[in-house]
Amino acid sequence: GQNIDQPTEMTATEGAIVQINCTYQTSGFNGLFWYQQHAGEAPTFLSYNVLDGLEEKGRFSSFLSRSKGYSYLLLKELQMKDSASYLCACASGANNLFFGTGTRLTVIP
């Protein structure tokens, strides 16, 4: 079967750094995606990892360890607009994505 675990909620301060962890179990692993979703809106693509290591994209970075079934999303220089849910998703052998329940991040002043 497939399973993704990520914290339900996190709170961080504006300007700080926050790390959102994701552990997964899946068959036919084809990569791990991170999406951002503001309340009432569609998920928007943030990052994708298929090989072990860190992918950096501006203020956002994502890390993958396939042997550990582990990923994290790192957000630097937090801004109030970063308050959103962050969804970890695995691409399996097929083309669909299996999503976690998401981590709701609240950025406080």
Place this chain on the structure above:
Amino acid sequence: DTGVSQDPRHKITKRGQNVTFRCDPISEHNRLYWYRQTLGQGPEFLTYFQNEAQLEKSRLLSDRFSAERPKGSFSTLEIQRTEQGDSAMYLCASSLEQSPPDTQYFGPGTRLTVL
């Protein structure tokens, strides 16, 4: 690039009625996906098209649900005899076929409320 569009954005219906949603993918994308999302949960995969062919369906897609993509462009998702448990956000995504996996881009969703 106009992005993925969905229509309607909101739909309120009475239990037992049929509803149909439309999705227009990004124009050059040949793959199209439908997901369902309920409050506090991540999106759940429903079905996937490559061009006009429906290649995969989730067990979540009961026989009351049907999806089509007749010309390989827009897609429709129909729910017959709606039930209160069908209330959810229905999301459409599209992608361009490439070395797997593709990056999927989501539309704004159709929020369905069944009374």
